Amino acid sequence: MVLLADERARLYGRRQEDAEDEERLATLSKWQEAWDRSTKARWTHRLIPNIRVWIERRHGELNYHLTQLLTGHGFLKHHSRRYDYNQSAQCPVCPSSIENAEHVFYHCPRFSEERERLYSLLHEVMTPENTPRLMLASEPNWLAVASFAYSVVTRLRDEETDRRFDDAARRRRHSNQASMKRITPTPPSP
Ligand SMILES: [Zn+2]
Numbered sequence: 001m002v003l004l005a006d007e008r009a010r011l012y013g014r015r016q017e018d019a020e021d022e023e024r025l026a027t028l029s030k031w032q033e034a035w036d037r038s039t040k041a042r043w044t045h046r047l048i049p050n051i052r053v054w055i056e057r058r059h060g061e062l063n064y065h066l067t068q069l070l071t072g073h074g075f076l077k078h079h080s081r082r083y084d085y086n087q088s089a090q091c092p093v094c095p096s097s098i099e100n101a102e103h104v105f106y107h108c109p110r111f112s113e114e115r116e117r118l119y120s121l122l123h124e125v126m127t128p129e130n131t132p133r134l135m136l137a138s139e140p141n142w143l144a145v146a147s148f149a150y151s152v153v154t155r156l157r158d159e160e161t162d163r164r165f166d167d168a169a170r171r172r173r174h175s176n177q178a179s180m181k182r183i184t185p186t187p188p189s190p
Contacts, residue, residue, distance in 0.1 A: 028051065028052050031051055032050075032051050032052070035051055036049075041071065043071065043072045043100075043101055043102070044070055044071055044072075046128055047070055047128055047131050047132060048070070048132050050132070053132065053136060054132060054136075057136050059136075059138075059139040059142055060135060060136070060139070060142040063146060064153075065146065065149040065150040065152075065154075066145070066149045068101070068153045069101060069105050069145075069153075071101070072100055072101030072102075091103055091104075091108055091110075092159075093109065093110055094107075094109070102128060104152060104156065105148075105149070105152060106126070106128060110155075111152050111155070114148055114151045114155075115148070117148070118144055118145065118148040121140070121141070121144040122134055122141060122144055122145075126145070126148075131145070
């Protein structure tokens with residue numbers, strides 16, 4: 001994805017500062033139009049509707065965990081369901097909710113502690129709408145959101161690993177029972 005994967009975009013934004021402002025703005029506005037028109041990455045568009053403020057930021061490196069928050073890709077069930085249809089996209093603790101990035105990072109009670117810690121650093125409740133403003137406000141803010149993303153993503157990944165481990169154990173038990181049946185002679189009828 002243009003905005004996130006390509007950090008060169010940011011450098012490009014900086015280099016262009018010397019170039020003619022008009023030309024730069026024209027390029028940005030074309031880019032912005034394409035971003036608004038696209039049907040892809042709409043979660044990211046909701047978080048980062050304005051390309052210019054994002055690529056011209058003066059601080060803030062993207063990492064794996066922040067990218068999870070900003071794209072919603074990765075191990076989230078909503079996304080990984082495409083690869084494994086047996087897995088439900090529902091949140092394991094909120095049956096009426098789809099476990100997507102918005103749910104996990106902004107709503108799910110599983111992560112209220114992490115959210116509270118973030119609130120104590122930002123002094124404001126983070127919503128999808130104010131996320132870029134909060135992140136771009138200062139470097140400590142950016143780092144607070146990065147550390148929040150890290151905690152949530154790490155816990156989700158651990159839970160996912162546990163679940164896979166349980167599933168594998170269950171499958172092993174079943175196949176053991178099946179092979180026991182195969183090798184056990186049928187008891188003689190009385
Ligand atoms: Zn939930």
